[in-house]
Amino acid sequence: MPLGWLLGVVMCWSAGGAQAQGGAHTAAKAKLSASAASQSASAQAPTTPRIAPTVPLRRLPSWVDGTGPSYAKRADAMKLADQIAAEQGLDRAWVRRQIARVRQVPQAMERVLPPTPGSRARDWQQYRGNYLQTQRIGAGVAFWRQHEALLARASAEYGVPEEIIVGILGVETYYGRNTGNFRVIEALTTLSLDFPTAHPRAAARTAFFREELAAFLKKCHAAKLDPFQPRGSFAGALGIPQFMPSNWARYGVDFDGDGTVDLSGSVADAIGSVANYFKSFNWKPGMPTHYAVSFDYAVLDLPMLLAPDIKPTFAVEQFSAMGVLLGHDARQHEGPLALVELQNGAYSPSYVAGTENFYAVTRYNWSSYYALAVIELGEAVGQAMSSSRAREQERTTRESPLRENTAREAANEDKSTRM
DSSP: OOOTTOOOOOOOTTSSOSOOOTHHHHHHHHHHTTOGGGSOGGGSSSOOOOOBOOOOOOOOOOOBOOOSOBSTTOHHHHHHHHHHHHHHTOOHHHHHHHHHTOBOOHHHHHHTSOOOTTSSOOBHHHHHHTTSBHHHHHHHHHHHHHTHHHHHHHHHHHOOOHHHHHHHHHHHHTTTTOOOOEEHHHHHHHHHHOOOTTSTTHHHHHHHHHHHHHHHHHHHHHHTOOTTSOEEOTTOOBTTTTBOTTHHHHHOOOTTOSSSOOTTTOHHHHHHHHHHHHHHTTOOTTOOSEEEEEEOTTTOOHHHHHTTTTSOOBOHHHHHHTTEEEOHHHHTOOSOBEEEEEEETTEEEEEEEEOHHHHHHHTTSSOHHHHHHHHHHHHHHHHHHHHHHHHHHHHHHHHHHHHHHHHHHHHHHHHHHHO
């Protein structure tokens, strides 16, 4: 039984996070006044991405199984099971049996919590270094070469660049190498019943994970699949593109035409579904994701610019009035922009002007750090592809006369032999 429906968009609630606000803005403004040159080159667009030093690949983690208390005798767990059964039209006894088999997963509870304020400074350069590595870029080139026709077809059909699709799959699962080590039913049940109350959005997140648990159980029941078989992330995301269970029906596509959406076993379906996801979130073909910025510190109003977070809000004219200096292409941009701030630890932050397409990437994971890592990884792979093709073309051009000479000599030798 294919596991293709085990999909969705992982939101990685604790990884990277949205942009810092409040007092950080004041400190950032003070740092900015020191030197505009301190902005990171990685935040410019487009540029040649800097690649992190080669480091040994990490071994995939071992399976993470529930080690906490059982939910078998918890009244709230059985009540949730009954609600899911009623809402999804499932057999009540079957749902109760599945929930009763689950043990709490403490690791999932820990990982959904945002970092404690002041516990660690966000660092864009460190974050991007986790993904802009020689090995991952090389894996992306190999992936692109192997699936070039599929990527081109998805891009043509949905209007999403191949670089974005390749960037997503590279950041999410290293092109399918690491799709998660948690039992999905245990992660989702734990986060449905014991989501940490210390989280600022605990109620909303609890409701979200209960919906995902219901979707997961419904699909398992329909596929006659043991719910304890699928593995995914600590948040319950599955498959090559790390979709949440409910997003299978919303965004999953049967891109290989075999009659089923299989995002765990079909690279074609994964590619097509990622492209469809971005189209569904209003990806605008041909629009850049972001532009480089500099500042006029005499009129810079950083708190006002950062107030909307990463949602594009300001027209180009408004940007300029508040002290943001844009290049020629950016000044011609039609549509709203957002000032995206990326902290660099103890150093000055990096800034870019994010477009609606940058915002679309953050709908896959609500983090500006994540979005720019996806974009830069895709660009790096694309540039490596172009360089590789150029070298191949040069080699072909160089070797062509040699092959012609060899063929001519062979023909002359054959002719002289016949004579």
